[in-house]
Amino acid sequence: MKGGPPTPAAPPGSAGGALSLAAAAALLEEAADLLVVHLDFPAALRTCERAARSLGAGGLAGEPEGASWEVKCSLCVVGIQALAEMNRWREVLAWVLQYYQVxxxxxxxxxxxxxxxxxxxxxxxxxxxxxxxxxxxxxxxxxxxxxxxxxxxxxxxxxxxxxxxxxxxxxxxxxxxxxxxxxxxxxxxxxxxxxRHRPPGSEGDQEGxxxxxxxxxxxxRRLWASAMSRFASLPFKKSLLATLVLCLLLVRFDPASPSARPLICRLAQLFRRIREALLSPPHQPRIHD
Known part of the structure; x- marks a missing residue:
């Protein structure tokens, strides 16, 4: 039973298809786990769709608008990656417009x-x-x-x-x-x-x-700064998953590019800083005899 993708459980507040913001956030974490850890892209996409539908176009009544907006945005980012992994990238724009209309x-x-x-x-x-x-x-x-x-x-x-x-x-x-x-x-x-000076049939890839x-x-830089601004208020597992998803999105969208190597090195340095910050006093766990 170990190592398999988690079986989705009915989150609290799911009666009648409506989910609370906390339940939608839990599904976001589950979708990221399915995407990054289990590589179960269809299940990750289904989980994103279930949560995004519950949030609707205008968020959830009685919930902070900014929080609903942030969760739905993150669900779409994970969903985009899942579609790209399944070579269904042509569907991406139409898919996100389901949840934002225009x-x-x-x-x-x-x-x-x-x-x-x-x-x-x-x-x-x-x-x-x-x-x-x-x-x-x-x-x-x-x-x-x-x-x-x-x-x-x-x-x-x-x-x-x-x-x-x-x-x-x-x-x-x-x-x-x-x-x-x-x-x-x-x-x-x-x-x-x-x-003006391109020879016939030339694609000009070098300029791009x-x-x-x-x-x-x-x-x-922009997405990392945004993630770090929220790092202190998020559980470590969620922050780590979010950063891993970001790494996958940026590197996989430019596969085999020479630019991928410095990008991976920079991400490795950032992970090292996070680990050192978390394990430094007073965060370092006590060692018992």
Missing amino acids: PEKLPPKVLEMCLLLYSNMQDPGAVLGAAHAWLQDPDNQGLPECPAVAELHLRRVLLPLGRLSEAEELAGSAAFSGQQRLDALQAICAARHQQ TPHKLLSLMMLL
């Missing part, structure tokens, strides 16, 4: 994962409309994550598709400022020069590689 309501973290996934699978056009709608929404334009989403959209979708006029318009918008705008305009100029690495590292 692209404008997607959490930045979820949209970033969609942008990375579809661009790495050489199908950036699939998320072109969704990203454009999200960036045009006034509520999203005021979010601190908006510049990162805009840069990811520009470098991973607009430039590879050759939509340079749209890229210039986006770079000149309020989503970009200062050095970020200058870097974006330089990337657009380089793409235009390459487009540094952009891919930049976007990947930018997302790693």
Whole structure:
């Protein structure tokens, strides 16, 4: 019986299909365990779907809105990875939109994962409309994550598709400022020069590689900072699972890339710091004779 995936139990508050926030969070932990430890991707996806359906579009009545939003966002991140592992990546955008109805309501973290996934699978056009709608929404334009989403959209979708006029318009918008705008305009100029001088049949993969690495590292820094800000308030097992899922998402979306090696080394250093922090006094367990 050891080593097999856990049998899902009916969580408290599941009568009639409605779950409490605590029960949805428990299913999130179960889904992460199925994904990372047991590699049971279909079961992980089913668990995510069960919990996400219970949260609905507007969260749970009587529960903190931010907490419901965070749990549903995390469920979608785990679900995206499960679909990608089963080679069902084409379903990802439609799957997350089941729980948010319109692209404008997607959490930045979820949209970033969609942008990375579809661009790495050489199908950036699939998320072109969704990203454009999200960036045009006034509520999203005021979010601190908006510049990162805009840069990811520009470098991973607009430039590879050759939509340079749209890229210039986006770079000149309020989503970009200062050095970020200058870097974006330089990337657009380089793409235009390459487009003019590209031999027939050339794909120009070399230009896309540094952009891919930049976007990947930018997302790693942002998501890691977000995870660490909540680390003190979460049980260790949940934090570790969340970090492992993050590692899988970032490395598996760019398999066999030379950029994977420094990324793994950096994650190993971060894990070492967590372990040292947890085992240092007063956390270090007592040793009894």
